[in-house]
Amino acid sequence: MSIGVHNIGQGCVTCLDHDEHYILTFPNGYGRQVNALIGIFIFNAMSILTVPWIELGGECSISCSKTGYNASIVFHTKPFYGGKKHRVTAEIFSPNDKKPFCSIEGEWNGVMYAKYSTGENAVFIDTKKMPTIKKKVRKLEDQDDFESRCLWKDVTYNLK
Numbered sequence: 001m002s003i004g005v006h007n008i009g010q011g012c013v014t015c016l017d018h019d020e021h022y023i024l025t026f027p028n029g030y031g032r033q034v035n036a037l038i039g040i041f042i043f044n045a046m047s048i049l050t051v052p053w054i055e056l057g058g059e060c061s062i063s064c065s066k067t068g069y070n071a072s073i074v075f076h077t078k079p080f081y082g083g084k085k086h087r088v089t090a091e092i093f094s095p096n097d098k099k100p101f102c103s104i105e106g107e108w109n110g111v112m113y114a115k116y117s118t119g120e121n122a123v124f125i126d127t128k129k130m131p132t133i134k135k136k137v138r139k140l141e142d143q144d145d146f147e148s149r150c151l152w153k154d155v156t157y158n159l160k
Contacts, residue, residue: 005029006058022064027056027075055085056108068095075108088112 007026014021033052057077063070069092076087088108091100099117104124106112114124143150 002033003031020064020066022062024062025060027060027073028058030055030057030077032078053085056088069093086110 006028010023010025012021012023031052031054055077056075058075060073060075061070062073071090071092073088073090076089078085078087084107086107086109088104088106090104092102092104093100101117103115104112105115106124109127111126111128112124113121115121137149140150140153145151149156
């Protein structure tokens, strides 16, 4: 009833304004109720099954060698019965600390709440209120052969 993609490896995000490089791992991706899509063509399965959706699941991490800060993030998949989609929890650690100074929970595509070690609670981020910002990406001819957009350009073109 689903298909999963297990992301192996890591990525690097650079914040040019602060000269910081963040190494991160990725959550797994899942397409749920895949057979419902097939069932539409055979019989009206949508009246029995839920609407297909995409979700993230699994653990990932983010770390910055310059500052020493790091985070552990868990993307929670929706349980078979009940529960919510798109849930995420995270803990953020100061350099060399074993206890997090901040814990985060909520929906990765909605509102996330922070609880600080001081006892303070606050909205961490509300993704629904964030403006859309266009990515800054080098031109394809300026990218190395194994940079993502260069490597996948033919697949992207054919999917379009």
